[in-house]
Amino acid sequence: MAEPDERVRDMRADVHSWPTGRLLSVAARLVEGRFDAVLAELDLTHAGMITLHHVVREPLAQRELAVLCRVTDQTMSRTTERLERSGFIRRYSDDRDRRRTLVAITPAGRKVLKTARREERESDVLLGAVDDYDRFREQLIALIAVVTDQGGFAE
Amino acid sequence: MAEPDERVRDMRADVHSWPTGRLLSVAARLVEGRFDAVLAELDLTHAGMITLHHVVREPLAQRELAVLCRVTDQTMSRTTERLERSGFIRRYSDDRDRRRTLVAITPAGRKVLKTARREERESDVLLGAVDDYDRFREQLIALIAVVTDQGGFAE
DNA sequence: TGCAGATGTTCAGCTTGCTGAACAAACCCT
DNA sequence: AGGGTTTGTTCAGCAAGCTGAACATCTGCA
Numbered sequence: 001m002a003e004p005d006e007r008v009r010d011m012r013a014d015v016h017s018w019p020t021g022r023l024l025s026v027a028a029r030l031v032e033g034r035f036d037a038v039l040a041e042l043d044l045t046h047a048g049m050i051t052l053h054h055v056v057r058e059p060l061a062q063r064e065l066a067v068l069c070r071v072t073d074q075t076m077s078r079t080t081e082r083l084e085r086s087g088f089i090r091r092y093s094d095d096r097d098r099r100r101t102l103v104a105i106t107p108a109g110r111k112v113l114k115t116a117r118r119e120e121r122e123s124d125v126l127l128g129a130v131d132d133y134d135r136f137r138e139q140l141i142a143l144i145a146v147v148t149d150q151g152g153f154a155e
Numbered sequence: 156m157a158e159p160d161e162r163v164r165d166m167r168a169d170v171h172s173w174p175t176g177r178l179l180s181v182a183a184r185l186v187e188g189r190f191d192a193v194l195a196e197l198d199l200t201h202a203g204m205i206t207l208h209h210v211v212r213e214p215l216a217q218r219e220l221a222v223l224c225r226v227t228d229q230t231m232s233r234t235t236e237r238l239e240r241s242g243f244i245r246r247y248s249d250d251r252d253r254r255r256t257l258v259a260i261t262p263a264g265r266k267v268l269k270t271a272r273r274e275e276r277e278s279d280v281l282l283g284a285v286d287d288y289d290r291f292r293e294q295l296i297a298l299i300a301v302v303t304d305q306g307g308f309a310e
Numbered sequence: 311t312g313c314a315g316a317t318g319t320t321c322a323g324c325t326t327g328c329t330g331a332a333c334a335a336a337c338c339c340t
Numbered sequence: 341a342g343g344g345t346t347t348g349t350t351c352a353g354c355a356a357g358c359t360g361a362a363c364a365t366c367t368g369c370a
Contacts, residue, residue, distance in 0.1 A: 015296055019275055022205055023295040024183035026225045030302040032176040050177055070181045099318045099365045129301035130294045139285045140178040141170055146284035147185040254335045254348045
């Protein structure tokens, strides 16, 4: 590994001056990235995993899924398309409202979700970086709630 | 605004069961999203803003910038291309090592960065969602440092 | 009944992440 | 000096965000 030069050495100091949004973005990328190889092995993605998580209990319409996953309808459309291609969900149109596409998890979907969750839990050990992990998560959740309500989304 | 149905109403509860990476990802998207319109007005993006931030002091090679911004060289290549197109930076090859492309900020770049920072600081008020904002940021930074070191990046 | 507006999904096209591969320039070692 | 390796950048192509627009279906009201 190459010796970083002077400018690169003060990386940690530098990041202090970043806006919070960018800190969140980088942290998300790095944390999710740690797990990408495992998911790829399973033919799954982070977006797909959360989507599966939401249809475990009962089939949902794509729009409902989009709201739950905090993405646009268009993004959810592509995510479900990919999940269907992989055989993890089935899509069918609602008899009572044929505009709606219902999404139901398949046995393969349940299985892969279970595996992914187990492996994720195991790799989560490294998050000892954060002192009070539960509080940190609560703050993230509070942040999401506030921004969601205050017009960041679905206002 | 439509009345959310039952399943959608327990959104806040649901998010508690998400993996931390996904929480970070959604939070990042929502927080950065609040500011997208302002940046678009300035012909700037979040990625571009952080890049400008790093060349304010002195010109840097693209690879150095990539390390500082925590992105791959390829991503930085495209980001600087866009910044150059907008006139916020100038790229030129290093005389002493003609493999390197040096990136220097332009007067227009300094100006737009200043404006973006001011507007961002103002809009940051809403982050009162988090109790101990400084501690929260410190934890994000610690997380980034740990994951960066432990092979999430440049190992 | 029939038409206007609301709703759910998809299509097209953009940005910004990523990886893998290509390529030129520089470095190093004999 | 020459040739293999390293280094810095770019190209190609994929995933998953986004917006705007198109399209089909449903709802509601005259």
